Amino acid sequence: MTALCVQEIPWSSSRGSGPATPFDLGPVSSVGPAFGLLEAAADMIPRGAVVLARKDPPNAVADTYFFRGAIALLPERVVLPAAISFRDNTANELQADFVILLGATDRYRNYRLLYKNRDGSIWRRP
């Protein structure tokens, strides 16, 4: 069993600088991009702000999990769901002060771009 435990160690991780998130090499490593984007958002979105987090283009399943991640990583903000229980909920879009888009987007309505990385962008209502 010791050998099996030692075998689980990721001896040749692709990230030489260490994991970016606690989930990098686990079964939900796909949350990495969203996790990083939401951590960046936490630094620039003030407490009490209304935030919408969604995937671009919209996807009900991805939006549901992205909403749950936003609840976790954006505490003390009002997070609006773009999807609830894997069903679209687009009615919230116009109520948000800030929008976090997961995916490559150069423009979002008339919102002002605050932050952009290779995984997504953060926008603010003017």
Place this chain on the structure above:
Amino acid sequence: MAPSVALTSTLWWLLALAPLGLVGGFLAWNRSFERRELGSIGVVVIALINGIVIVTSVMLGFSFVAIRWQPAVVAAVSVGASLILRRLTRRDALALRPAAPLVRREKASLFAGACAIASIAAAWITTIAGKASSPDLLWFWGPKGQHFAAVQGIDPEFLRNPILAYMHPAYPPLITNLYAWLALISGGFSWRAVSLLFPIVLTLTWLMLRGFWVRQNGVAVGELLAAMAAGSLALIGIKNCFGGIAEMPLLFFELSGVSLLCLRMGTATTQLWAGLSLAGAALTKVEGVVVALPAIGTFVAMQPARARARAALLTGGPLIVGLLCWFGFGKMHHIFGGYGGYGPLFAVDWALLPRVIEGMVDSVGSVAAGLPYWIPMVAAIGVRRADVRMLVPLAAAVGLLGFLVFTYLHGGPDPYEWIAWSCGRVLSPIPGLLLISLALGYPGWESFPQATTTNGGTARAVLTVAQKE
């Protein structure tokens, strides 16, 4: 987040565990007889367990009466509770026994110790590398703890929000209260630190079990059994991603509580410690109840008639009080009234039984062909005697297994997928419980002569050959 900032916040978060040990220390301080029974390290670990249970229970109590959590006030009330509990326990008549004779550290015990450390190190490394953290940390364990810290209380409005129903509002609050406490003390919530609770608690579990078994069975056998436990739990934890979730703390509480019930020289103090540990299990996840109650019931039934009432009070009282408080809170705030998510209690579909068994076998077998679950059977080779105390952990194991099968039989039309992702995790206490039971059948120090004192009399030293730590 810059790596240096992440490391600093992680360290502060982990240091916030220390006050919990201090609170529990008031209950464990100056208990020399119990320290001889469990070892100094074992008592320190038990103090931490007691502190976690007492502080998080006080936090639950504060929320029950709508008082906001002020860390200094919570700590002060917790220390008071610890001192009151300490006064409730009296020393029983001491039956002194010699410590096991000095045993030269054989190569087998060094090898076993090295195996245990390597298994635990693997758990640390895989967790730090981001391979062993559960998504449930992100979906609900972390957010609940973080939110409760922000509002300084268990927020019924948050738990009642139908959009947040995926956060399991009915789950008992010990872990989320613990996360909230750590966030309040350290000044913030650290996702990376939370994930490290898996290897930290695994290490503490190994130290505790090792302390018990070395004293009960001698150094060589004790190290070997502890290495088996560490290897099993580490592999199950890595494969099932225990990082940041309640599973490893649940195991910690269950195995410590059951071990304390199985002590040959149990005292009122160790019974209370067991009661607090098992209350911790019940307040961590509902599965803790079906481990705790059979263990407590079996233990109480084994006591002499005149001692049963006190044993029941000390071992079962904390669990009953804690659960009444939590269910009362849930009922009062219309959050939940019970665990109705699986349908009516007796709506059992027996036709599902073959499928349930198939799913459970496949789920357990998905972790290294089930090796961590059946390797404790190897320990049966060394069993030389039967001991009625073996029934305590066995009853707990049977209770857990029966509860799980019963639950899955409510999972129609096809519970296979549900079983696939849950069974291996929920059955993780089984290897430890089996090892606790089997260890009681090994030759121990019962063969050595003993000395007893009358009630309250001063103990006289008899054989004084001390065992090295």
